[in-house]
Amino acid sequence: MGAYLLKRLVSNVLLVAIAASMAYFLAATSLNPRAKYEGRQPPVAEAVIDSTLDDYNLNDKKPVFERYVTWVSGVVTGDLGKTWQGKSVNDEMGRRIGVSLRLLLIGTVLGSGIGVAVGAFAAIRQYRVSDRVIGVAAFVIMAVPVFVMAKMLTIGAVGMNELLGTKLEYTGEYTPGLSGWDQTLSRLNHLILPTISLCLGQIAFYSRIQRNMMLDVLGQDFVRTARAKGLSRKAALLKHALRTALVPAATYFAFTFGTLLTGAIFTEKIFGWNGMGAWLVDSIQQNDTNAVAAVNLFAAVCVLFAGLLSDFIVAALDPRVRVS
Amino acid sequence: MRSKVVFARMLRNRQTRYGLIALLLLLLLAYVGPFFGPHDWLEKDFTAFMEPPSADHWWGTTQIGQDVYAVALHGMQKSIVIGFLVALISTGLAALVGASAGYFGGWLDKALMWGADLLLVLPSFLIIAIVSPNLRGGSWLWFVLLLAAFSWMITSRVVRSMTLSLREREYILAARYMGIPGWKIIIRHVVPNLSSLLIIDATLNVSAAIIGEAGLSFFGFGVQPPDVSLGTLIAAGSDKVPGYSWLFLFPSGLLVLLVLSVNLIGDGLRDALDPGSNS
Numbered sequence: 001m002g003a004y005l006l007k008r009l010v011s012n013v014l015l016v017a018i019a020a021s022m023a024y025f026l027a028a029t030s031l032n033p034r035a036k037y038e039g040r041q042p043p044v045a046e047a048v049i050d051s052t053l054d055d056y057n058l059n060d061k062k063p064v065f066e067r068y069v070t071w072v073s074g075v076v077t078g079d080l081g082k083t084w085q086g087k088s089v090n091d092e093m094g095r096r097i098g099v100s101l102r103l104l105l106i107g108t109v110l111g112s113g114i115g116v117a118v119g120a121f122a123a124i125r126q127y128r129v130s131d132r133v134i135g136v137a138a139f140v141i142m143a144v145p146v147f148v149m150a151k152m153l154t155i156g157a158v159g160m161n162e163l164l165g166t167k168l169e170y171t172g173e174y175t176p177g178l179s180g181w182d183q184t185l186s187r188l189n190h191l192i193l194p195t196i197s198l199c200l201g202q203i204a205f206y207s208r209i210q211r212n213m214m215l216d217v218l219g220q221d222f223v224r225t226a227r228a229k230g231l232s233r234k235a236a237l238l239k240h241a242l243r244t245a246l247v248p249a250a251t252y253f254a255f256t257f258g259t260l261l262t263g264a265i266f267t268e269k270i271f272g273w274n275g276m277g278a279w280l281v282d283s284i285q286q287n288d289t290n291a292v293a294a295v296n297l298f299a300a301v302c303v304l305f306a307g308l309l310s311d312f313i314v315a316a317l318d319p320r321v322r323v324s
Numbered sequence: 325m326r327s328k329v330v331f332a333r334m335l336r337n338r339q340t341r342y343g344l345i346a347l348l349l350l351l352l353l354a355y356v357g358p359f360f361g362p363h364d365w366l367e368k369d370f371t372a373f374m375e376p377p378s379a380d381h382w383w384g385t386t387q388i389g390q391d392v393y394a395v396a397l398h399g400m401q402k403s404i405v406i407g408f409l410v411a412l413i414s415t416g417l418a419a420l421v422g423a424s425a426g427y428f429g430g431w432l433d434k435a436l437m438w439g440a441d442l443l444l445v446l447p448s449f450l451i452i453a454i455v456s457p458n459l460r461g462g463s464w465l466w467f468v469l470l471l472a473a474f475s476w477m478i479t480s481r482v483v484r485s486m487t488l489s490l491r492e493r494e495y496i497l498a499a500r501y502m503g504i505p506g507w508k509i510i511i512r513h514v515v516p517n518l519s520s521l522l523i524i525d526a527t528l529n530v531s532a533a534i535i536g537e538a539g540l541s542f543f544g545f546g547v548q549p550p551d552v553s554l555g556t557l558i559a560a561g562s563d564k565v566p567g568y569s570w571l572f573l574f575p576s577g578l579l580v581l582l583v584l585s586v587n588l589i590g591d592g593l594r595d596a597l598d599p600g601s602n603s
Contacts, residue, residue, distance in 0.1 A: 015441060015442055015445045016445060018442060018445075019442065019445040019446045022446065023446070023450060023451070023454075026451065026454045026455070027454055030454055030455070031454070139584075139587070139588075139591075140584065142587070143531070143580055143583040143584040143587055144580050144583075145535045145538060145539060145579070145580075145583075146539075147538075147539065147542050147558065147562065148558065148576040148579065148580065151562050151565050151572060151576070152576075154565060154566065155565055155566045155569055158566040159566070265449070266539065266542070269543070270562075280449070280450060280453075281453070281543050284450070284453050284454060284545075285543075285544075292450070292454065295450070296450050299450070300445050300446075303444075303445060304445075
C-alpha cells in the first residue's frame with residue numbers, strides 16, 4: 001500500500017511539473033508584457049524597458065529557456081516571480097487564495113451538504129411527487145451554465161431591490177468606508193448572491209448522484225438487517241444507508257473543491273470578486289506571464305491534492321478500503 | 325441488424341423522444357427561422373438602437389441597430405455546428421485512442437494513457453485561452469479542434485478498460501487468428517461493440533461543448549469577431565444587464581433550451597442503451 005501510494009505520488013508530481021512547465025513555455029512565448037510598456041505616453045526608452053523586463057524575468061529578447069531556468073530556480077525555493085508591474089506574485093496569490101477560500105468554503109460546503117440531503121430525501125420518496133419535482137428541477141438547473149445563472153440572479157436581485165426596497169448587493173466583496181459590525185454585515189450581504197450561484201449547480205449535481213447511490217443501497221441486505229435487528233427506519237437510513245451511499249459524493253466533493261479554487265471563474269468575474277478564478281482570466285488578458293504560470297501551477301497542485309484527499313475520504317468512509 | 329434494435333430502443337424511451345422533438349424544433353428555428361424574420365442578421369437599422377422587443381424587431385435591437393432575433397439565430401447556428409463537430413471529433417478520438425491502448429497494450433498503452441493523464445492535469449481553459457490570441461484571424465475551426473483536444477480523455481479511459489475485456493472474446497480471437505491486422509479488428513469489431521457507450525458519450529459531449537464554447541467566448545477567448553455564436557452574444561448582452569435585458573435573455577434562453585434538449589436525449593439514451601449505469 002505504502003509503495004503504491006509513493007509511486008502514485010511520484011508520477012503525479014512529475015505530471016504537475018510537466019504541466020506547469022508547458023504552461024510556462026506557452027505563456028512566455030505567446031504573451032507579450034512588453035506591449036504594456038511600449039504603448040505608454042510619454043514613450044519609454046527601449047533600454048529602460050529592457051532593463052525593467054530583465055528585472056522581472058519577462059524580457060522576450062532573452063531566450064525562453066533561460067527565462068524558464070530562472071523561473072524554475074525561483075519556484076523551487078518558493079518564489080513565484082514578479083507580475084508585469086513588478087509586484088510579488090506570492091503576495092498577490094496569498095491575498096487571492098484568501099478571497100477565493102472565503103467564497104468557496106461556504107459555497108462548496110452548503111452546496112454539497114444541501115445536495116446530499118435533497119438527493120437522499122428524493123431517494124426515500126422515490127416516484128412520489130416530491131421526488132419528481134426535485135428530479136426535474138435538478139435537470140433544468142444543470143442545463144443552465146453558471147454565467148447565465150449568475151446574471152439571472154443579478155437581474156432577480158435588481159428587481160427585488162426595486163420592488164421590495166431590499167438592499168441585496170451584487171458587485172464586489174465589501175462596501176468601502178464601513179467599519180466594525182456594519183462591515184461584517186455588508187460582507188455577508190455581498191456573499192449571498194455569489195454563494196447561491198455557486199450552490200445551485202452543485203445542489204443539482206450532488207442530489208442526482210446521491211439519489212442514485214441511495215437507491216442502490218436501500219435495496220441491499222445490510223439495510224434490511226439493520227431494520228431486522230430492531231433499528232428504527234430513521235436510524236437504519238441515517239447510520240447505515242446514508243453513510244455507505246456517501247462515498248461517491250465525497251469523492252466528487254474532494255475533486256470539485258480542488259478544481260473550484262480556480263473553477264469559480266465565472267462567479268468571481270461576474271460578481272466582481274478578485275479571487276484566483278478571476279486572476280486566471282485577468283492575468284491572461286494583462287499579458288502577465290509569471291502570474292499565468294503561477295495560477296496554472298496552483299491549479300495543477302490543487303488537482304493533485306484533490307486526488308489524494310478523495311482517497312483519504314473514501315478510506316475514512318468505506319471500511320472495505322481500509323481492510324484490503 | 326444491431327443498429328436497428330438500438331434505434332428502436334432509443335425511440336421507445338420517452339425522454340429521448342421529447343428531446344429529439346425539441347432539438348428538431350430548435351434546429352428548424354436556427355436554420356429556417358431566419359427566412360421568416362423581417363430582418364437580415366447583417367442589416368443595421370439606424371432608426372432603432374437598443375429598442376426593446378416590438379412588432380418590427382421581435383426580440384429587440386442591439387446598440388448598433390442589429391435585429392436580435394436574426395443575430396441570435398445566426399449565432400445559434402454556429403453554436404450548434406461547434407457542438408456537433410467537437411462531440412464528433414472528441415468521441416472519435418476517445419474511441420480510437422482508448423481502443424488502440426486497450427487492444428495493443430504494452431508501451432503504446434502506457435504512452436497513450438500517460439498522455440491522457442497529462443491532458444487531464446492541464447487546465448484546458450487556461451491553455452485554450454493562451455493559444456487563442458495566436459489564432460486570432462484564424463478560423464473558428466481551430467477553436468473546435470482545441471475544444472475537442474481537451475474533452476476526450478475520460479471517455480478514452482472507459483473505452484480502454486472495456487476493450488481489455490473485449491479483447492479476450494472469441495470473435496476477436498478468431499479474427500486475430502485469421503491474420504486480420506489489429507487496426508482492422510479495432511474498426512470492425514471493437515468500436516462497433518462499444519457503440520452504445522460512444523453514442524451516449526457523443527450526445528453528452530454536444531451539450532458540454534456548447535457550454536464550453538459559450539464560457540470561453542464569454543471572456544473573449546472563444547469565437548472571434550466577425551463570427552458570432554451564442555457565447556459571444558451572451559457576453560455582449562451580459563454587460564447590458566439589467567437595463568437592456570433582452571440582449572442577454574434571448575441568446576441565453578436559446579442556449580439553455582439547446583443544452584436541455586441535448587441532455588434529455590443523452591439521458592434517455594443512457595437509460596435505453598446502458599441499463600446498468602446509474603449516474
